[in-house]
Amino acid sequence: MTNQTIAVIGTGVIGNGWIARFLAKGFDVIACDPAPEAEQKTRTTVEKLWPSLKEHGMHESASLNRLSFTDDIETAVYEAVLIQENVPEREDLKKSVLAQIDKHAPAESIIASSTSGYKPTTLQEQCVVHPERVMVAHPFNPVYLLPLVEISGGAATSPEALERARNIYESAGMKPLVMKGEVDGHIADRLMEALWREALHIVNDGHATTEEVDKAIVYGAGLRWALMGPFLTFHLAGGEKGMAHMLEQFGPALKAPWTKLEAPELTPELSEKVINGTKEQSGTQSVAELEERRDQFLLKLMRLLQEENYWPAEKVDSNV
Template identity: 50%
Template sequence: MSVTAPENVRRVACVGTGVIGGGWTAHFLARGYDVTAWDPASDAGERVRRIVASAWPALEQLGLADGASPDRLTITATLADAVADAQFVQESAPEELTLKRELLADLDAATADDVVIASSTSGYPMTDMQTHAARPQRLVVGHPFNPPYLIPLVEVVGGELTDRWAVEWASAFYMAVGKSVITMDREVPGFIANRLQEALWREALHMVAEGEATVADIDASITEGPGLRWAFMGPCLTFALAGGEGGMAHMLDQFGPSLTLPLTRLEAPELDDALRAAMIDGCADAAGDRHYAQLVAERDQGVIDVLRATGRLPQPRKA
């Protein structure tokens, strides 16, 4: 088996072109790749081109690779056509386990056996998804964050039947396309970042359900509080600083007893009609007159500004 080196990949296939798959498509195009895309939806071609067009202004600010162009996108009529010449496959189908199992098996059958196939799943372990594939050793999780063309992080992990070379290859490839990669040693449901997000999300739902805080209160508590620190320093190191010169040891000695206090409710609340309505109405109030495209543009520009402010993206050149 002759595997293409990660840095020599030139053609990528994106299977599934919704929000995540479309974001991946935009990212790979911006990095100068030829991209073939397939999705069973009848409007998939139009949809993914809209996603790419919406993302392109932000990608221009991030810096395009030589030869990068939306014109290097090809929409194919079949899954087999999409992966026929692909040197890497990114699967981004809906989060349905049966669908994932069948699609990954189909991708495995249609793709050359030296090509790594990565799933964008946000929660399923690869062990649970690779059960129907004839060659599961090259199947990995490459879990991105929305939007994939803008947020650097990708979590990479294999399943019980995945060969280590495939995990290492995928990690090297994602780094070659400008991603910040966490290569996990073992499977954890929800991976790392999603588990942390989920804890915050569940507590937010509890507070709305109990009338303890509004959607606007919760969002402001992060954007005006710890979120400012988390943009460049994670929660563990942030807490270590809370211990002063004594660091994490002093912080744990001082605040460790508070771990016994009822400060969180990690069990998810029942998502009944009232809570669902409160969340929907609260987000609508927060959005105000801004439509979806405006909010996407604001989010993208905000992330770019943070990346620049924290030195992870060069400042724009002055004319």
């Protein structure tokens, strides 16, 4: 594993997060970005994250010296086992970049897009060399800490490529979720967008402030979801008979208008409420300070999950 090379194309927030993660897990990383100051920004970012990554747990061969930089895609992908694309969310740009990668990458390489908005079938349309190894691998910010990666294949993607991708991401300390097909927004983003939509309605209608909405998640649902997620949480809500009783007891109420099915119009008034609300919440703390607080919290929370030997896709022996 330590001799494998990862190419990261595009070094924004997500790209740099991937770079930090792969370096920490003992990979060689070649970063590619044509922006004049990209290399210095990347190296500064990764150096800043290195102490947190050490605390989280590094591979014995992890080193900042294993990062190299180029502005040429062909050079970047020449020996890469995985190419992670992170260019801006524009369909024409992503298709063009992925086609260039497909043209120059070794036949056995995996080509994965970090896109949160495009389906893999769309993205692989211009990949005419080996489209069967082109897919979506959507991470979550901060990529260097959060383990979930949603892997989705398109019409041309082969099952073998998906399995190879799963193995690579697992070796980078991730929890791959290989989707059965492709869907707009993948899985986690669809769920988060539903919550975000309802939060905007609540603030827009004056039922709560941004801070009060956040408290409702932090001190309620968020604590439960960190371990079990919505389905197992509702399974427990049914008592000894579990989900069957929960659906029998509360199912009819699901027809009630609990939810707004469309997002509210983002009027200047609503934008002002959200912007001013989050400014008040953050107070004197800068974004960098909030990020540091978030990262330290995530490190503690993930240690707890590891102690519990728990990942939702796995069964836990109740006798342990």
